[in-house]
Amino acid sequence: MAKPNIINRQVLIDAAKLCLVEKGIEKFTLKAVAEEAGVTQGTVYYHFRTKEQLLLDLVKDICDHSWNDIAQQQNHENIVKYALESAKNRSSDEAFFHQLFFTLTVASFQNEKIREQLAEVLQAENKALFQHLSKIWRQSPIEGVSLETWGVFFNALIDGLAIQNLISKNVQIETFFEELEQLFIGLTKLSANKK
Structure with missing residues (x-):
């Protein structure tokens, strides 16, 4: 070599x-x-x-840069807006991130090593979401739902929207992210009102 x-x-x-x-x-x-x-x-x-290893490292690099940029935001409201804007940009039909991510997901069904590495990426994203939510919410806005679960939920929600946007051109991505921000604001108010 x-x-x-x-x-x-x-x-x-x-x-x-x-x-x-x-x-x-x-x-x-x-x-x-x-x-x-x-x-x-x-x-x-x-x-x-392998090509797959390069693609995995590319996914990790994009995720790391995104989370590092989000972590630089000092104001908690800015973190939410910035994170949602970042997610929206990665979910657009012109962005290659989710195309790449889902291509690797399909490849992982036949390749255990790719599956393990993608699992690490997802766990890192879930952990980052949990850490940011812990700074914004003192406690879960809904009793019985942990902040860890909220992190996984938001991560899955963004990935699910990206799938829909890649497959169907009828998805109103701008509207969805505006309403997702309102949902988050409402949940934040619920969290603040809990004693």
Whole structure:
């Protein structure tokens, strides 16, 4: 196997993002990533053994950047608005994040390693949601529903909306996210009113 050029994984991940935007997932290859990064195909294989591994690392990178950006928000109301805007952007039919995520989800049905790694991504997202909810809500707005469950619920809700938006062009994504924000505001008021 070829020794890597002096290039780090992040440069290759960034090149992979550009490839996905320019070529789409159907024409996405490790060779195309190598060309975009200006390195040999062996360099890409050195860092990522398979196309699926590169795609998984790409999903992790997008999630990590999104959660890091959200964590920078100081005002709790801004966190909610920023998180919903980020989720809406990742759910649009032009965004490749959910296309990529769902493609890997399907691949995980036949590949245990991909399944385990996607499970780690989901657990990290659920944990991040729980941590943010814990800062905003003193306690769950509904008795018997834990903040951990709310985190999983919101994560699944966003992913479910993304599926609908990718499949059906009739989804009113702007309206949905506006109403989701109102739902969150209502739940926050319920949480604040609980003693």
